[in-house]
Amino acid sequence: MTTGFSFQLLKSCCTTQARVGVFTTPHGLVETPRFMPVGTLANVKTLTPDQLRATGAQMVLANTYHLHLQPGEEIVAGAGGLHRFMAWDGPILTDSGGFQVFSLSEMRQISEDGVTFRSPRDGQMIHLTPERSIAIQNALGADVIMAFDECPPYPATRESVANATDRTYRWLKRCITAHQRDDQALFGIVQGGVYSDLRQEAAEQLVALDLPGYAIGGVSVGEPAELIEKIVQATAPVLPPEKPRYLMGVGTYRELVQAIAAGVDLFDCVIPTRLARHGNALVQGARWNLRNSRFRDDFTPLDDTCSCYACGHFSRAYLSHLLRAQELLGYTLLSIHNITELIRFTQAIRQAVLNDRFDADFGHWLRS
Incomplete structure (x- = not known):
């Protein structure tokens, strides 16, 4: 049970699925639809927090994988969590580290338990599991945290995408069990590659778990723009209208308009x-x-x-x-x-x- 979170739908478009809402978090409001700047290492590159606020930013992202490698979640927790560590008093979202790990295709091994990879920083072998990802994010203290998922590449066979999507669902259930903080909202991630039926099936499975919010992942991994649009159009309408919808990793003008027209609320890039x-x-x-x-x-x-x-x-x-x-x-x-x-x-x-x-x-x- 999460506390301090809500999503209020204010208005829907009469010609598309576009919508306006307010996402309430323990560290403030996010007026949707909204673009969220990325601060990978607890900093949006080259900007101070005051400069970032002046852009109109309401919610920012940080990266679990990179912060685990440097400086380590123990240091961030010792500083009082991400908000104090980076002097940002607004909402923060951390990704699970899944996309970064799976992009290290020549440096990692995937099993049902998790992923073992060699750190590009010092060569150390690291084993990241759903439970470990959630523990790191619990220590970092962001408002919204993401489930650990397997992000299939593009192109990929239907069989391999189906296997990754099924594993993402099994890992999500382990993430839910491992999650320890009710002041953090755990979002699930819909995978399924470019296969609309896999996307819809995965979305339905996640919706049944009644999570605080949902993300559409596995896009912008090399597929053509028209396929990204198809993926979003197939997935967003399946997600519950009373929960925030987040499209991961897109930020061109056209992608934003297309996704908002499909009913998406939050974006990062x-x-x-x-x-x-x-x-x-x-x-x-x-x-x-x-x-x-x-x-x-x-x-x-x-x-x-x-x-x-x-x-x-x-x-x-x-x-x-x-x-x-x-x-x-x-x-x-x-x-x-x-x-x-x-x-x-x-x-x-x-x-x-x-x-x-x-x-x-x-x-x-x-x-x-």
Whole structure:
């Protein structure tokens, strides 16, 4: 039984499954639909907590696998948990570490008990089980924690995907048993690869367990964009409307609109900070490389419709200069802008649903 959590559905779209809600956690509210920045090692790269708050971020992510390797969950727990450790007083979600472990395909072995892998940090052999993943996340102290799952690659045979999906369900039940804190909401993860029937069956199994929330996992692992859309459309409607729905690891404009139209509430992706480190800015649906010569003497704001610190104080020419000179401030300013942009985008979708204008304002993302 979890305490301090609720999801209130405020409005649904009349032409799609898009919806507006409020997810309440012990550390505050999350207005959905909402993009969540990723802070892998208890920090959204290059940003202070104050800078992150100024982007409009309400909930952030941290990574169980990476925090287990460095500094270790004991250190985080000793600091009073993730919220105190990283000086973030808003909601936090930790993933299970499953995706990171399974991406180490040449360094790990999977069994029914769990996964044994060689740490890329120091070569140490580590055995991660559903119980161990939950214990680490209990120690980290995030508001929302994720069940340990097996994420099948793409492409993969139907048989191997079915086996991974079945194991994910068995591991979920072990996670539920191992979970020790009622101030943390444990979300289950729907797997099933690109097979709609496996996805629907897995979603139905998870719904029967009456969890506080549900995630759609195993997307953005190499499959074409049209298959991601198909997966989400097949899965989201099966999940209970009174619980939050979270699509893991997507963050392009089109993916966000498509998923929101299918009824998804929460999203995360490393795209805004990763693009910033490569000199790319997200501007009103487009992606700009600020190292291009056309920006060298452009003294206008990056985006005069954006209220972020970068757009309010600096020109495109200055940002271009910082990036060409590899000055760290350039990466910080672009990260501030890119995160603000994706949060603004989901906020605008939220308002459009409230105003019965989702199709009019964002339908072109679905049709183009």
